[in-house]
Amino acid sequence: MNEPALEAKGLHKSFGALKVTDDVTLRLDAGSRTALIGPNGAGKTTLVGLLSGTTRPDGGCIALHGRDITRAALAFRVKQGLVRTFQVSSLFAKLTVLENIFLAVSENEGASGDLWRPAGRRRNLIGQAEGIMERLHLTNSRHRRVSEIPYGEQRLLEIALALALEPKVLLLDEPAAGIPTDEVGVLFDAVASLPPQIAILMIEHDMHVVRQFASEVYVLVHGRVLTVGPPAEVMASPEVRAVYLGTSGQSRFAGGAQGA
């Protein structure tokens, strides 16, 4: 009985006449490290939206640990362990870094219904939040408002919130987007140090990262799954190269193959 952590079958989504997701089937096993790649506009973010529940599919079904969640509410999915991050950070701008993480921790621990005890006295929650902050090297900005920290740190905070929720399936939408290259290491270290039994799906453009991180790669083009397979195979595939023809992707692939 090896049910997948997350499984989607035959997902469809159209916006008006535009078909954004076309019969997508996807399977994430527990502990898997999967990358989702494809040219811009292929529908990768939409797919993550369908899986996480921020967008409703027109057809198909989604199951989390074998349980159908196609019609399930956002908050429910999160409580069941399905967590996503955003390509464009969505945070609580007027709260500080520590407070943002505290919120997520508090919600995860079920403390958000506590009306009486001052938040500042909840030592265990604060401790947890601080632990997560340290892993992502955000401790120096702990008391700064989100609207005041650099974009790179906001991206790290986005990941921190996801970690605070103790996910079982984690969907990362271009987590490194906007982070200066010298700080990217912190992020991927944090991702790498996640418990091995979590299933992680990452939308990425950087092929180096894909090769290092993923054991399986889905290639999405015009909303359809073009091919699925291990990174080396996918990147050597002529079809996939054809898709990236003419763009800087050619050199990315070339670089990836040589840097093996």
Added chain:
Amino acid sequence: MLYGVSYGLLLCIISIGLVVTMGLMRVVNLAHGAFAAIGGYLAMGLLTPLGVPFGVAIAVAVLAVAAFSLAVERVLYVHLYGASELDQVLLTVGINFIVVAGLTLAFGPNVLPTRLPPSLATSVDLGFRSFETYRLIVLAVGVVVVAGLWLAFERTSVGAQLRAAVDNRSMAQAIGIDVPRLFSIAFMVGSALAALGGALGAPLLPLEPLYPFKYLVLVLVIVALSGFGNVKATVFVAMFVGIVDTAARYFLPDSGAFAIYVMLIVLIVWRPDGLFSRRSPT
């Protein structure tokens, strides 16, 4: 029945301006009724007693309000575009307060009696019922105005620009439509229409200083139900509301007043974007 229709048309005239404002400028303008009141008071309270002929008084009042509203728009409303709902509510309520206070100071706190010129205060016998001439006039004017607006909206280029801007403001700006100027024009027209409604309707909807607050809910109901920007729908909704309200008050004198509000709540909860919203789900 006629009462309902004329009432409805009147409400429609007043509401259309607000529909465009809310749909286009995305501003909760609770002070719209104030412009109607000002128009009414100017025409009935100032000009007519001075001996100005009825029709002329109304026309002058409308123009005066139009000019006034332009000033108000440039000075105050510009800052509301993109502001939070709370801010919009507060500012427009503030304007309401000031207008109500001003009207009370100028005209006293009681209902302003409006006298129709003798030529209009007659009845016309249409065979099965006799109707007050004035209501027929209101009907006629209402139809002309609405038809005129319809044409303007659908056929002229300004109308087309307005429709484009309501649908998608940033796109409209991107293709070169001068949106701020459009706003000013739309606001001016909307306020002028409100004034027309206030002035024309004075014999039917009595003028008192609290006029802006009194009809506030009703006008907002119409605007909300027609989807904040859908002018065609406004016509139908206003008629509908006018008829339903009149009918309900007539047939069920005890609970008549409720009918509208209950309908509002039910409909808004069911379709938050209004009955005819064309907005695609985002």
Added chain:
Amino acid sequence: MTTDGSPFLERHRLRPLEAAWWLMALAFFFAFPEYLAVATSVLVMALFALSLDLLLGFAGVVSLGHAVSFGIGAYVSALINLAGWHEALTGALVGGAASGLFALAIGPLILRLTGLPFIMVTLGIGAIIYEAANKAVWLTGGDNGLPGVTLDPLFGIFHWSVFGQTGYLYVLGWLLVLFYLCRRIVSSPFGMTLQGVRENPERMRLIGAPVLRHLVTGYAIASMIAGIAGALSAQTNAFVGLEVLSLNTSIDGLVMLVLGGVGRLYGGLIGAPVYMFVQHFAQQQWNPYYWMFLIGGLLIVIVRFSRGGLLGLLDDLLRRVRGGVP
């Protein structure tokens, strides 16, 4: 592990300046015994504004119908009083409970909406309830209201005098207790959750927060407090009229709150005295309608320039005095 510097996590700490308000309120009792009746009304409105602050300033819910909660509390406590139950404290609690129940009943339905549709619904509900009360003369006394609310001595000892001494301290006591309650709530994890809901409801859902449930809870508490305020109004005026349910009252509360500063808990407590003072003063000294000019003008000024109301101005001032160091 410190939380210093974290605005939220430090919220529960008392600030010395706060005591000033309460001391002044107490001093007023001794200094101006002839104005106690008016001052009691001010305190009642301050409590109403406080409840609105919870709803608007913390949960971010813009309602133009909060007077409904106030009015329900007023009428319910008046009715049980007229039916024979003359104890003051429980009378107020029952009024509050009635409003709270009302909120729990309609909250789940209307709090799904936001923005303009929501404002409209609150207006509509306010209008319906007002009309209903107007028509139900057998219950509410219609235009004439419900006179004759009489109370047993408080705690069996303090008699209610015409001069309003017991009344003033009674309401001040309630205000203190409920204010403390609000303080605990807004500095709790729930309070932080409400703020999160206000800022970014979508994100809250993505943290797994049951947003609707949190909003309903916040609304119910705010409604309950407003209900108690209404009950206090009925008790101290010995009368309830339709005015308590009107749009006017809702707007009054909103203006008072904004005047003082939204989201600071003390906003309503500052705004209410200022508003009512202006109203009272302007009505006596000048033409009865001048005060509307003033208030209208103030609203416009606040929206344009001073977002945080009077308390916001005070904050700015203090910051400048301290040389810009928080």
